[in-house]
Amino acid sequence: MWMQLLNDIQNGSQKSLARCISLIENEVSGYEQLLQSLPASTVPVIGITGPPGAGKSTLVDALIEVLVQHGKKIAVLCVDPSSPFNLGALLGDRIRMSNWYNHPNVFIRSLATRGSLGGLHPKILEIADLCKAAPVDYVIVETVGVGQSEIEIAGLADATVVVLVPEAGDEVQTMKAGLMEIADVFVVNKADRPEADLFVRNLRLMLAPSFKEERFEIAIVKTTATEKKGVEELWNTIDAHLHSGHYNQRKSWLLAEKAWQLIQRRRMSDLNKEVLKKELEAEYNSGTFNLYRFVESK
Ligand SMILES: Nc1nc2c(ncn2[C@@H]2O[C@H](COP(=O)(O)OP(=O)(O)OP(=O)(O)O)[C@@H](O)[C@H]2O)c(=O)[nH]1
Numbered sequence: 019m020w021m022q023l024l025n026d027i028q029n030g031s032q033k034s035l036a037r038c039i040s041l042i043e044n045e046v047s048g049y050e051q052l053l054q055s056l057p058a059s060t061v062p063v064i065g066i067t068g069p070p071g072a073g074k075s076t077l078v079d080a081l082i083e084v085l086v087q088h089g090k091k092i093a094v095l096c097v098d099p100s101s102p103f104n105l106g107a108l109l110g111d112r113i114r115m116s117n118w119y120n121h122p123n124v125f126i127r128s129l130a131t132r133g134s135l136g137g138l139h140p141k142i143l144e145i146a147d148l149c150k151a152a153p154v155d156y157v158i159v160e161t162v163g164v165g166q167s168e169i170e171i172a173g174l175a176d177a178t179v180v181v182l183v184p185e186a187g188d189e190v191q192t193m194k195a196g197l198m199e200i201a202d203v204f205v206v207n208k209a210d211r212p213e214a215d216l217f218v219r220n221l222r223l224m225l226a227p228s229f230k231e232e233r234f235e236i237a238i239v240k241t242t243a244t245e246k247k248g249v250e251e252l253w254n255t256i257d258a259h260l261h262s263g264h265y266n267q268r269k270s271w272l273l274a275e276k277a278w279q280l281i282q283r284r285r286m287s288d289l290n291k292e293v294l295k296k297e298l299e300a301e302y303n304s305g306t307f308n309l310y311r312f313v314e315s316k
């Protein structure tokens with residue numbers, strides 16, 4: 019089943035891709051072998067992040083249009099932190115909001131974080147890797163920038179786009195350093211608001227010190243996503259970043275972290291607390307019980 023699925027995905031079946039993502043999310047037996055069979059891929063991942071309501075989804079929709087016009091194929095993953103206020107029905111609405119849901123060159127999938135603490139999504143790396151096996155030119159991952167997720171998106175993405183809005187004027191000074199540090203490209207969306215130009219100037223001033231650290235220059239692009247303004251320029255900026263040859267150090271960290279988790283999981287896989295309890299009980303009654311020798315024997 020799995021190899022057939024992978025084959026279908028590689029041949030462009032969106033249905034198989036959708037099915038396979040669900041199987042991975044649910045850790046259906048065999049998914050690990052499938053992941054091991056994935057060929058190496060250089061499909062770039064573009065991360066779009068920023069505060070809630072900044073216009074990320076509207077912008078992604080507009081970006082898709084630009085890419086489709088350029089003849090590109092794209093997979094889009096939207097990660098929504100699940101909370102009691104953000105139920106499945108709402109997720110459904112978000113998907114339906116997109117004009118591109120039924121386009122043959124566009125695959126869109128919404129993923130709920132299912133309450134995993136802080137992180138983006140427990141299987142985001144696996145799912146992004148799977149999407150990269152499909153015949154797509156880019157994988158776009160939209161995520162709300164909150165806490166831990168910033169580090170993950172920055173490691174996952176070959177280009178990280180941080181979307182801000184002019185209202186955040188005061189907020190920007192105190193904004194979580196996290197979002198500022200990960201940006202390869204800044205977008206000031208809702209540029210139809212009068213404060214936009216001032217905000218861009220302030221942002222530029224704020225970013226100035228980082229030039230001294232010989233960091234490559236971080237681009238700032240103004241967009242009005244609802245009117246699709248600035249979106250072509252945004253794409254050119256992202257594309258330029260992808261071609262800049264800038265190596266994303268964060269990727270190594272994310273991969274190391276993930277490898278660490280997977281190795282830990284594999285090494286622990288034969289350990290079962292029920293069994294441990296029984297073994298401990300047996301030893302405990304032997305009269306020579308020592309917890310630390312017991313652990314050493316494992
Ligand atoms: N005025 C104006 N409104 C915008 C613009 N872009 C998006 N919006 C509006 O902002 C609201 C939020 O847009 P979304 O695209 O859902 O924002 P988001 O960042 O994806 O939101 P979350 O996924 O909930 O974090 C919507 O009502 C959009 O119509 C813009 O350029 N100008």
Ligand SMILES: [Mg+2]
Nearest residue numbers: 074075076160
């Ligand atoms: Mg959104």
